[in-house]
Amino acid sequence: MAEENVTFTLPDLGEGLVEATVLEWQVSVGDVIERNAPLVEVETTKSAVVIPSPKAGRIVALHAEEDRVVPVGDPLVTFAVTIGDDAPQAGIVGKVPTEEARPARRVRLKPPTD
């Protein structure tokens, strides 16, 4: 399936913060990462936070070295993501429920005599 490069920029981590310092990358170029897996730890003036990956894909480029200050909106990471995939995507939070072909059960019933 075809791939497409998607660049993720540093989001506003809350309350109008304008920048963050990259503390530690949790991935390297070439890694394949799941959506919501830890991507990078950054420090703002308020706290250190781990940003989860917004995408599932292969890491193509990391745009900031550790200890560098990145302004909000500047490129952080580029992913190669698979496109043309019709699998349903969950929203920003949560998972798409999976359906068992035959649901598991343990309880057996006895039909009523009436």
Place this chain on the structure above:
Amino acid sequence: MTELIDRADAAAETPALELSMQQAINRALRVLLAEDPDVLVFGEDVGALGGVFRVTDGLQKEFGDRRVFDTPLAESAIMGMAVGLAMNGWRPVPELQFDGFAYPAIDQIVNQVARMNYRTRGSAPMPITLRLPSFGGIQAPEHHGESLEAIFAHTPGLKVVAPSDPAEAYSLLLQSVRSDDPVVYMEPKARYWDRRPVRLAEPTDPIGTSRIVRPGRHATLIAWGAMVHKCLQVAELAAEDGVELEVLDLRWLKPIDAAGLAASVARTKRAVVVHEAPLTAGLGAEVAALITEHCFRDLAAPVQRVTGFDVPYPAGPLEPQYLPTIDRVLFAVQRTLEY
């Protein structure tokens, strides 16, 4: 309206479309925006993004940012704005992004939306339909899975509905938005991706009617939203044991179809009500009371309730332990059969 009816007729004649519940709701919103220039769709991320569940996808592009627009992240303001718009003749269809975010808007919903018609002796009706992605099943974080139906059903002035499949979602939304009363339309998140052949149809059943989704003779399972699907799975498994379960989709949680409940349980003599909300003072208690009032002499066993537990809705990984399971419903059925 003529064009709409033509469209509905065309849908009935053409083969069913493969649609998810998200897409069915999206199509209903398109019909509503097209048929009535007073319909407005707004909420957090419903415009440019198309909704976090893609339900409002493409609507802003098609109808413009004066009819479909993003709001600040302020649920009380979203509902307060709906009240003001309704008083000025609009037909607002606000979305609160997740059920847990309805709590900050409860003041507007209970004190204004629900009461305005009563307070003004009918001179300011509130034709508002609050779209509320509801219930659990997607393992989301806290505040992203709640079952608020009992709170809303308990509030005089509100109607409450929870569709269970794409076709129902379509027709019930048309009905809700066209109603001049405020309706809380609870979308079962866990069923958003439920794709099936759908015949889009105009609503035919009156507001406040339930429907039998599977006939049976040994007991009636009563559910709404995502639990209807669970009960259908249970009925399928029970059939392997020679037990024929009827599944009743209550769908309207206010007003409740007491006559429909009574007609089913009078035949099957046993009833199990299944919901995701906690047990105590949940809507299952209301259903059990109605059945007891209407079918006391017909009942072969006390009405059973299979529900969430009396704890806060758990986040993510604990959800499967909280939500009613197939085995818990089967146990309850067995209790009614053995009573």
